[in-house]
Structures are given as C-alpha cells and as structure tokens.
Amino acid sequence: MSGSTVLWVTLAVFAQESVWNFYDAQVPAQLRHYLTSAGLVGLIMGMDNVLGVIVQPWMGYLSDRRVDSRLGRWPIILAGACLAAVPFALIPWTSSLPALMVCIFFFALVANAFKGIIETLVSDYIAPENRSKAQGFIKAGVSLTIVISSLVSLLVVDRSLTLAFAIPPILMLIMIGVSWAFLGRHHTEKVLPSHRDAGAPDHAVPGGAAEFSSPWAVVRDLVRDPSGARLLLMAGIFCFAGMWSALRSLLTPYGTEVLGLSRGAAGGLALPGAVAFLIAVVPIAYASGRIGQIRAIRYGVALFVVGLLVGSVNPSPTTTIVSMVLSSIGYAVFAVNALVALWSLAPNERVLGTYAGLYTVASAAGMALGPALLGLTVDLTGWRFMLLNAAVFGAVTFTVFTRLARKTADENTGPREA
The missing domain is CATH 1.20.1250.20 (MFS general substrate transporter like domains)
Structure with missing residues (x-):
C-alpha cells in the first residue's frame, strides 16, 4: 500500500x-x-x-x-x-x-x-x-x-x-x-x-460488467444473490448506522434528563468517545485486515452493546463517558470495515461506485429512522432506560452480523483478508 x-x-x-x-x-x-x-x-x-x-x-x-x-x-x-x-x-x-x-x-x-x-x-x-x-x-x-x-x-x-x-x-x-x-x-x-484493463474478466459474475445495464440491474443482482450475504450486510449497515445516529442524537437530552447535567455539559459527553475513535481507528484497521472485515464488525457490534450495558447499569456522568468510549470504539470498527466488506462481496470490480451508493442508501435510511425508533422506546419506558433500549437494538444488529459471518464462512464468499 x-x-x-x-x-x-x-x-x-x-x-x-x-x-x-x-x-x-x-x-x-x-x-x-x-x-x-x-x-x-x-x-x-x-x-x-x-x-x-x-x-x-x-x-x-x-x-x-x-x-x-x-x-x-x-x-x-x-x-x-x-x-x-x-x-x-x-x-x-x-x-x-x-x-x-x-x-x-x-x-x-x-x-x-x-x-x-x-x-x-x-x-x-x-x-x-x-x-x-x-x-x-x-x-x-x-x-x-x-x-x-x-x-x-x-x-x-x-x-x-x-x-x-x-x-x-x-x-x-x-x-x-x-x-x-x-x-x-x-x-x-x-x-x-x-480497472485499467477494460478487457479483463470480472471475477464473479458471468458476463462481467456488461450484465449490469443500470443501477436497478445491480440492485436486482444484490437481492437475488443466492447466498443472501449482500442483503444481510445491507441490513446490518442499516441497523448499526441507525443505532449510532440515534445514540448521538439523543445523548444530550439523556444527559440533562437522567444525569442532571446542563445542556453544555451534556453536549460534551460525546467528546471522550470522539477522542477514543480517533486513537483507535488506525490500529483497528490493521487488526481487521488479519481477521476479516465481517468478523471484525461483529466484534465491534459486541463492544458497542457492552458499552451501552455498562452505561445503563448505574447511570452517572462517569459511567456514561465510559459507555461512550466503548461504544465509539465499537462504531469505529464498523466505520472502517462496512464499505470495504460490501465491496468485497460485490459481483465484480466494475460496480464498486454503485455499491458505494447502495451503502449510502442503507446507512442514510438507518440514520433517518434510528433516532425515531429509539425515541419511541424512550416515550414508552422513560429516559432512564434509553441506553438499555439501544442495547436491545444493538443485540439485533449483532444477530444479523453473526448470521452473516457464519454464512460467508460456510460459503467462502467473505472478504479477502490481508
């Protein structure tokens, strides 16, 4: 490199x-x-x-x-x-x-x-x-x-x-x-x-890039994938992006309602997590190359859920900061690997721009719906249980990536390792 x-x-x-x-x-x-x-x-x-x-x-x-x-x-x-x-x-x-x-x-x-x-x-x-x-x-x-x-x-x-x-x-x-x-x-x-050799054969789909005459053809291929791995990964991207967006959106009101912080202090709860993200992201990238992108994301989701559970046990500014640090590192694993994993499952190298767009569709849809879904659970249970509610959604995401990891391992369609 x-x-x-x-x-x-x-x-x-x-x-x-x-x-x-x-x-x-x-x-x-x-x-x-x-x-x-x-x-x-x-x-x-x-x-x-x-x-x-x-x-x-x-x-x-x-x-x-x-x-x-x-x-x-x-x-x-x-x-x-x-x-x-x-x-x-x-x-x-x-x-x-x-x-x-x-x-x-x-x-x-x-x-x-x-x-x-x-x-x-x-x-x-x-x-x-x-x-x-x-x-x-x-x-x-x-x-x-x-x-x-x-x-x-x-x-x-x-x-x-x-x-x-x-x-x-x-x-x-x-x-x-x-x-x-x-x-x-x-x-x-x-x-x-x-990319440079226009005559080079594509590595997965018979007929190569010529088979995809429009973005809809790429989407149809993704949906009809017999393994279902790409569709599962899109679902996982939707879930994780949604929960991260929800957590970021509702963290400040959680700090004021549950922790009794001022608006400014509550807004600063995310700062330690941002620093942790910056410190951890490059080492995570190197480690992910050794274990594979999808397996790494699965571990990241697990850490994300553990972080939320830590914060939900005994809400306080200190435990919430610890929670955000752990959850941010878990999200960093996802941020580094999700698009690369989707590229690795693409049918050929000539649709990667389209797949980057599909990644945006999944993540943007999750970011649009995630805060509303988590907010609805807060309306039902109260602010005190917001982190626990988010952990439940995170557990669903973990289930998706667990199934995906097993599927790609069994069918040998997972990401290439470094």
Whole structure:
C-alpha cells in the first residue's frame, strides 16, 4: 500500500467532509432566522439524506462506466466540487427563506452527487487486501474535519459569517485539486489493473460488467444473490448506522434528563468517545485486515452493546463517558470495515461506485429512522432506560452480523483478508 496514494485519497475525502461538517454545524442556526420550529429545522437538515438515497446510486453507476477512461471518475468529482461550492458560499448572503432553501437544496443535491464517488477512489487506487488499512487512515483524517469546522465556527463566524461560509468550499476546491494533481492527472498509470484493463474478466459474475445495464440491474443482482450475504450486510449497515445516529442524537437530552447535567455539559459527553475513535481507528484497521472485515464488525457490534450495558447499569456522568468510549470504539470498527466488506462481496470490480451508493442508501435510511425508533422506546419506558433500549437494538444488529459471518464462512464468499 503506497502511503502517498492513501494520503491523496484521504485528502479528497477530507475535503468534502470538511464542508459537510460545517454545513451540519452552521446551517441549522441560519434556518433559525426564519423558522421557530426545531422539528421543521431538523426535517430540512435531513433532506440531504433523502437526496443521497436518490442520487448516489445513480451517480456511482455513472462513475463506474467512466473508470476505464483517461480521467476516470475525476471529471464528475471536479465538476461537482466547483458547482457545490457556489450555493454553499451564497448561504449567508440570502435574505429570505426561499432563497436560503434554494441554496441548501442545490448544495445538498450536487454535493451528494459526488460524495460517494470520492469514497470510491479507495477502490480505484488501493488493492482489496489493503482497503481496510487505508480506511483507517481516511476515517482518522475525516474525524479531524470536526476540529476544522469547530475552529472556523469559533474564530470566524462571529466576526464574518460570509467569510466563514467561504472558507470550507475554498479548502475543498484546493484539496481536491491537489489530490487530482497527484492522482487524477495520471489516472491511467495509477489506477488498479482490474480497472485499467477494460478487457479483463470480472471475477464473479458471468458476463462481467456488461450484465449490469443500470443501477436497478445491480440492485436486482444484490437481492437475488443466492447466498443472501449482500442483503444481510445491507441490513446490518442499516441497523448499526441507525443505532449510532440515534445514540448521538439523543445523548444530550439523556444527559440533562437522567444525569442532571446542563445542556453544555451534556453536549460534551460525546467528546471522550470522539477522542477514543480517533486513537483507535488506525490500529483497528490493521487488526481487521488479519481477521476479516465481517468478523471484525461483529466484534465491534459486541463492544458497542457492552458499552451501552455498562452505561445503563448505574447511570452517572462517569459511567456514561465510559459507555461512550466503548461504544465509539465499537462504531469505529464498523466505520472502517462496512464499505470495504460490501465491496468485497460485490459481483465484480466494475460496480464498486454503485455499491458505494447502495451503502449510502442503507446507512442514510438507518440514520433517518434510528433516532425515531429509539425515541419511541424512550416515550414508552422513560429516559432512564434509553441506553438499555439501544442495547436491545444493538443485540439485533449483532444477530444479523453473526448470521452473516457464519454464512460467508460456510460459503467462502467473505472478504479477502490481508
């Protein structure tokens, strides 16, 4: 695995994630100028997930058809970054809700169009046996975008909102441009042989890439897979992404309602877990290469559930922090391996962009429904049992990955090991 290749791919992913993090941090406050309903603000902020579900599989499929060309997926990425930067930078200049909504919609639409494609660069330039390791470095880099977003918010927003909204897209364009300069300009020299050789046979499905005439054909193949492994993995991604999103969304009110913390202190409960994620993610990536991605995710789900159970036994700020640290490390295992595992089960190397889009569909759907499902259980049992309720959902996720691990082991269709 070339360290420089991982660096340039990480830079591209970092670039687009830095914009998304600032979007999530500051756009709700912008909406609050015109809306008093927190529910309506949340609904608008969830719109990007809906657009991602619609757009990303199609754009991933389109990029798969370009991967053998001279510039590969890069024209879509470069055009998307330039187009997305404009409505993003215009957000603070809007003076009415309709104008703001136009900027939000077009940014979310265009940014979603190339978001999954950037993540697919891992499969273009990094061999299958090294993708988990690469994902570890990429996820560590992505976690730093929260720091960048926080610094821009802290140091610039109060002084100049227009400048604050200009900085992330400018950084995105610069970093994607640098990544393209070192990878995209020499795409045909650096891309993996399995992509570069248009005549190479695909490794699993008779007829190769030509069999898939549309994203729907890829989906039909996934659903009709005799082993059911890919569909199980999609279900597992849905469950885990949903529970993680639910936990993050409801942790602050849990801290105020159950632990008696102030809003600010409750909001800081997730910080130790974020630090643990950053420290653990690269070692996890190397360990996952030895034991296999799906088995590693199963262990991560188990740790996630154990963390929640620890926090539910005797609720206190200390036990909740321990709970978040353990659960965050468990989630880090999932974050590093889930997309790589799905790629490993794909029918051939020429649909990996489409599969990145399908990963987004599963995770975005889980993130949209997870908080509502966990919130419903809180309404039934009270805030005191929120972590225990989440552990029950986590146990369901563990069952899914246990079955998947056994199925892939029995049928020898699991991820390739390093």
